[in-house]
Amino acid sequence: MKNKTKKIKLGEMFCGPGGIAKGAELANKKISKLFNVELTHAWAIDNDIDAIKTYMKNIKGVKNNSVICTDVRALDLNQLKNISSINAFAFGFPCNDFSLVGEQKGFRGKFGPLYKYGKEILDIFEPEFFIAENVGGIRSSNNGDALKEIISELSRSGKKGYRITTHLYKFEEYGIPQSRHRVIIVGIKNELNLTFKPPKPTHIGLKEFVTCKSAITKPIISKRAANNELTKQHPRVIERLKHIKPGQNAWNADIPNSLKLNVKGAKISQIYKRLDPKKPAYTITGSGGGGTHVYHWSENRALTNREKARLQTFPDNFIFEGQKGAVKKQIGMAVPPEASRILFEAIIKTLQKDSYEFVEPNI
Template identity: 50%
Template sequence: MQYKLGEFFSGPGGLACGAMQAKVRVPGKGEWSIKHSWANDRDEDTCHTYKRNICRNDNANSVICADVRSIDISENNPLFRDHPFDAFAFGFPCNDFSNVGEKNGLDGEYGALYSYGVKVLDKFKPKWFLAENVSGLTSANDGKAFSQIMNDMRECGYHLYPHLYKFEEYGVPQTRHRIIIIGIKDDIKKVYYPPSPKMYSDIDVSAEKALSGIPRTAPNNEPSFMTERVRERLSYIKPGENAFNAEELKKHPELQLKVKGATISQIYRRLVPDAPSYTVTGSGGGGTHIYHWKEPRALTNRERARLQTFPDDYVFMGNKEKVRRQIGMAVPVAGAKAIFEAVLKTMADVEYDHVDCNIDFKN
């Protein structure tokens, strides 16, 4: 059994890469898997990355670069007509739901974009879907945003299984927490459970392990430009410290940041070698690029991609800053793979070690 996956807000392909890696062998029934059918993102370089890695042998008409608000969600659209699908994924934009920022929720510029994924569910009725967003989704608009999103999805005819995943518990060398909603059609009598982190407890998720052994020829591995002033500043910051709490740096006022009220913990924060990285982000300026625990430098994009568990041969297209943004906005491949494998096992009636959903919602 092979499901055909369609995607909105596909990004550079973190979800798709994880989906394609997910395989479940069922005695007497063969292999259950997922393949790419179509995808959409509005950024041109991001779409080039997706095409280059996910469907390089395709003639590329299965990846549409466009604002989702401009897409005709109907059978008349060649994207849907020529690329049938029975599974769907959409990591709708998190800007207005993030705990960092103004938290405008559904009232923000991006808050209502989830509704375009709901339109796909309502129109095409895929057998199951995966929706992804930040942990702040449940608190946006005093919780009303999450309730509305869940009700809109449910009214399309799905049982819903929302869960807050801590990806460092699933083989990802990074403390990245995201809400994943799995939906299964009402007429399919299956119940989804999140996979138990115990199945991944033997994986070394330390930053040192994640960044070791990168081939010199790996793509997107160019070092970032570092001024001597930044290098000197980093020399006084110990692993785990940042530009505001480093005691040694306080002895050098000429190197301290002159930013009133700024205490963001990620600014010039250095990694701890025997612990997972802090969250890889796609936005922000100097001081937010993630910094090596020993060497006085920012990580390369390939090292950041390692923290997001992308394969070393995964090529990101665009200039260095655009690649950095793509990597930071992606879903970690290993985390996606773990969840998709649990979905496949659910659909194939294969038992697996699981936990209960940790977000209350009554179907």
Template identity: 50%
Template sequence: MILKKGELFNGPGGLALGAQKAGFTDSNGEYWGIQHEWSNDYDKDACATYSLNICGEQDHESVHCGPVQNLPIGDRSVLNDIDIFAFGFPCNDYSQVGEKLGLSGTFGPLYSYGIKVLKSYQPKFFVAENVGGLSSANEGKAFIKILTELEECGYVVTPHLYKFEEYDIPQARHRIIIVGVRNDLAENGTKYKVPAPTTPYSFQYKTSYEAIMFPSIVAEAPNHEYTNHTGKVQEMLSYIPAGENAWYLGIPEELRLNVKGARLSSIYKRLDPERPAYTVTGSGGGGTHMYHWEENRALTNRERARLQTFPDDYVFVGSKESVRKQVGMAVPPRGAEIVFNAILKTYAGIDYESIQPLAKLQLENLKGIKPNKIKDLVVE
């Protein structure tokens, strides 16, 4: 039983790799899995990375590179029918870092192309992913609107704020994932449940040290180039202990940043080797590249990819800055694999350990809720 997957905003393939790795053989000897059918992204390097690692011997023309606005959604001669649809729609306007424009921004409305796919293809399941800030964008109105439109496409939706460090991922990355089950399947008893955390307690969390050091990364590993820092940056880093940032009081006055009013915790912040990493990001300039807990340097892209759970043989295409962006914007494949495995087991009628969603936001629960209170239902 192989489900064919279509995808928008495919990025470097975090969701796709997770879907590819998901799968199992049931008690009757039948294999359940997910297969790439087609995808789209506007970033040429991300598309090249996706093609190289996900498509294998398949037709690389199945990765359609260009603006989603130009994609012929609904044209079966170009985009075949699919059983499952994934879209990590752009998070720029929902992120806690930035102007938080939500649906009023340039990227916020792009989710509507996912709506168009659902209406045109009616896949059995869908997976939509975005940042935790989605719940509070536009005072919560954006989240309500998106969930409403997803349900109106003919789906029972289950939104949940996944804390990936609770799923054996060495990174404190919190993302809203919405899983949809087509109404006819739901009416026949197919009900998606949020998979239970595999590492629910903090003492079980996988640390950044474990992720980067075991096994060690070979020198010739792809995307493992070191950053050339100035002597001043290296000297400043030498005064910053593990887990601290550029505003650590022990930094001599002459080495401190000359920036007024900024106290972002990720600026020249070192990892704490005894904890999961802070969130890997794809934006920002110098000082936001994540820094080694001991060595006076930024992490390499391969080390950052380790924190995102990409395997070392997963090759990212493009310049060092392009790769940094791709790695930071991706969904951790291990987290995606857990979600897709739960979907496959849901479809197969196989039970699995589950928890209650943090976001009980079906339409009947939204009635009477003031928009500025919506975030209280999602973010702890």
């Protein structure tokens, strides 16, 4: 007689369109066979209505009351008990105030302190493990004190605390076709007496990286694919792109004076930057205006949202809700599902005391 599958109920805060949840579904293909364990949706929270609609459309197990659109500061977190208990928790707390691209306000900013709501969830539910994700820039925020304080607080969560592992992941080293570097904190309940180790990178060096061209063109995206509308480029933008070679941007390309940008101050490297087809993409972001849309290596245009979703490892049948700009934001803010899958598989192996190749934490 087959043993009953153990359900690991996953709660999420700042869930976005469902990159982490989709990764959990992908991880189930392996962990359900190896350990008779399955990650399942319990509840999810985000304040972006379009992201919530996307989550509800694509993630398995969603119920009418299990996905909540609200600002966490306006929610009584204890009410989540009425929806479901959890034994796993994930929160990619807002990165705006920790990003190197922004002002790096850290705890002084509007978004910096929001991780505390994740700590409240840990205090209330005491799940077996949690995952917290943020940008690499958090390491230097508030002179390095922000990350130390966050780790310290999370480690003291719940009645007996959590054993913390913090690591800077370079996702291109795990087969993600994008240079996306993120700090991920994994905590396992102290009473389990287990220590998580980051899984060993599977793609070492440029020759092994998955290129942006390969991700976008193999297989060819169907013309009927959702979220694949072309952006109408201004003739001046098209003319400018003609002078920018793959890998170059508006500042290091040989552009005629008549087409150069009149910018004073900081010159962000991603402005009108073409992808290099022989390398992973540069980081896909959800913010920014003209010139930040990520540009094709040979065609004089910005990528479609579906092409960006490919670079974020979302499958083509994952359909994003909302207008084009809202979809761009969702894609750029999400955790790549394949990165999430790799993390969940390693965490479940840790809980099951199964072996896997790992590296020592670098933070």
